[in-house]
Amino acid sequence: HSFIDLIHSALPQPNSLPSNMNQLLSMLQLKVNFFKKRKVCLLCYNDLAGDARICLNCPTSADSNIAIIYDSDLMSILSILLKKHWKTIFTYKEELRSNNDVSGDLDIGFAYAYQNLLRKFPNENFITALMHLDGVGLCKSNKLKMWLLSFSLIELPAKVRYQRYNMPVVSIWVSSKEPIASVWLGNSIDALKELKVSGIVNFK
Numbered sequence: 121h122s123f124i125d126l127i128h129s130a131l132p133q134p135n136s137l138p139s140n141m142n143q144l145l146s147m148l149q150l151k152v153n154f155f156k157k158r159k160v161c162l163l164c165y166n167d168l169a170g171d172a173r174i175c176l177n178c179p180t181s182a183d184s185n186i187a188i189i190y191d192s193d194l195m196s197i198l199s200i201l202l203k204k205h206w207k208t209i210f211t212y213k214e215e216l217r218s219n220n221d222v223s224g225d226l227d228i229g230f231a232y233a234y235q236n237l238l239r240k241f242p243n244e245n246f247i248t249a250l251m252h253l254d255g256v257g258l259c260k261s262n263k264l265k266m267w268l269l270s271f272s273l274i275e276l277p278a279k280v281r282y283q284r285y286n287m288p289v290v291s292i293w294v295s296s297k298e299p300i301a302s303v304w305l306g307n308s309i310d311a312l313k314e315l316k317v318s319g320i321v322n323f324k
């Protein structure tokens with residue numbers, strides 16, 4: 121998987137996250153200031169206060185039951201993506217609307233589900249996000265792992281859509297424990313819902 125390979129190649133050896141997280145984000149060309157960092161206790165599921173290293177509510181709290189979460193500023197990264205690609209999106213969406221598969225590569229937008237969406241909402245100028253989840257081991261000795269939730273836009277042609285720089289990261293989970301969706305993605309799902317309601321205006 122190209123994304124995971126890239127992370128591996130970007131990581132110094134031996135890996136020592138999270139102190140290198142900012143460096144890692146910048147190597148992945150993810151703008152650090154688009155991410156809001158928080159730490160969560162995986163015993164009580166509360167956010168840790170400030171820069172506390174362990175949870176003060178849980179006597180057995182340790183590094184192994186803490187997750188570090190980086191939530192991205194969805195509105196900003198999506199605006200940048202749309203600004204960069206609106207012409208391509210506009211042109212490709214016309215092909216999708218007319219069900220005219222110019223390249224003949226049977227892309228996802230010409231399949232039943234998306235075509236059905238177009239028929240259901242013929243007058244709405246929507247975009248559709250395809251979610252991707254990747255996990256990558258960061259350190260063998262403490263089982264530290266990084267999980268990335270990113271998305272791609274169906275309204276971009278496949279060869280543009282799956283270029284990593286066109287796949288915005290929604291959130292990152294760094295922990296030796298597997299992600300717990302409700303703990304990890306609560307904020308992101310709220311942000312996505314808000315985005316769905318408010319839409320993005322003036323992106324041209």
Ligand SMILES: [Zn+2]
Pocket residue numbers: 161162163164165166175176177178181
């Ligand atoms: Zn706790």
